[in-house]
Amino acid sequence: MSDGEPSGVLAKALAVLQSFTVEDTTLGFAELQRRTGFAKSTLHRVLADLVASRLLDRVQGRYRLSGLVFELGMRASVERGLLEVATPFLEDLYVRTHELVHLGTREGSEVVYVAKMGGHRQADSPSRLGGRMPLHATAIGKVLLAHGPAEVRGATLRGPLERRAPRTITNADVLSRQLSEVVAKGVAxxxxxxxxxxVCVAAGIFDPADGIVAAVSVTGPVHRFQPARHAHSVRxxxxxxxxxxxxxxxxRER
Structure with a gap:
């Protein structure tokens, strides 16, 4: 076993499954070994177990996440319930704006995109369904950060703030002021x-106790989309x- 190799069976399986990304849906053995750092014998054993458990498919010597993984993901109660409720509102928002609509939740210091809705002329956004982006670099992320746990906000502001584009905010003081404005105005x-x-505008989705659950946004090309004009619709x-x-x-409580 290599020094960086996890000791538990479940941890090894999880490391392999997490090697796949939204962009890299099919991986060969060599790439999986590079991403996990596992010894060849360990990786062979874990892959065999995952294929036997129907969590991975093996196609022409390469591996991909199986349909069972998708089914298990769809059974996740929070995201499923959120999607069921949100979808009609997202559709209405798209009809109103004819721009790209997102629904995102927070996981750690990142936005996870759980819905993405757009037409033929949608903006060329880096977001991917099931993909992730840093909280500080997106409107959805700023909403989740502004209303999220103080420890997450503090850790983000302590940095470093990753630069994803030339105009990404990497100054903690500037970001902190923006987060205060998000709380005051209700949009980011x-x-x-x-x-x-x-460019983009986003607003938060809250539970009955005013805890942030998710956020919704509309994104458009800078040459035609004016975010402030759509703030009311997003809110x-x-x-x-x-x-x-x-x-x-x-x-449910009744």
Whole structure:
């Protein structure tokens, strides 16, 4: 076993599964070994177990996540319930704006995109369904950061703040002021901070106790999209999702 190799069976399996990304959906043995750092014998054994358990498919000597992994992901209660409630509001928001609509949640210091809705002329955004972005570099992330746990906000502001584009905010004082504005105004903006050429506005989705659950955003190309003009629509969609989640929670309690 190599020095960096986890000792538990589950930890080894998880390390292999997490080697796959939204962009890298199929990987060969050599690349999996490079990403996990496992010894060849260990990796062969873990891969065989994952294929036998139907968590990986082996196709022409390469590996990919199986349909069972997708099924298990769809059973995750928080995301499934959130998607069921949010989808009609996201569709309405797209009809109103005809721009790219996102729904995102926070995991650690990153945004995870759980829904993405756009048409033929949607902005060329770096977001991917199931993909991740740093909180500080996106409008959705700023909302989740501004209303999230103090320890997450503090850790982010202590940096370093990764630069994803020339206009990414990497100054902690500037970011801190923006987060205060997000709380005061109820929306966050992004101006070419995750990628050149796109701008965005986002608002938060809250549970009945005012805890941040997720955020919704609209993204468009800088040459035609004016985020401030759509702030009210985004806030209204987020408020509608929050209210519906609250009603569902109340019904469950009854």
């Amino acid at each position: 903006y992004e101006y070419e901070e995750s990628a050149v050429g796109i 209204a969609a987020a408020a509608g999702i929050s209210a519906t989640l609250g009603r569902r929670a109340e019904l």
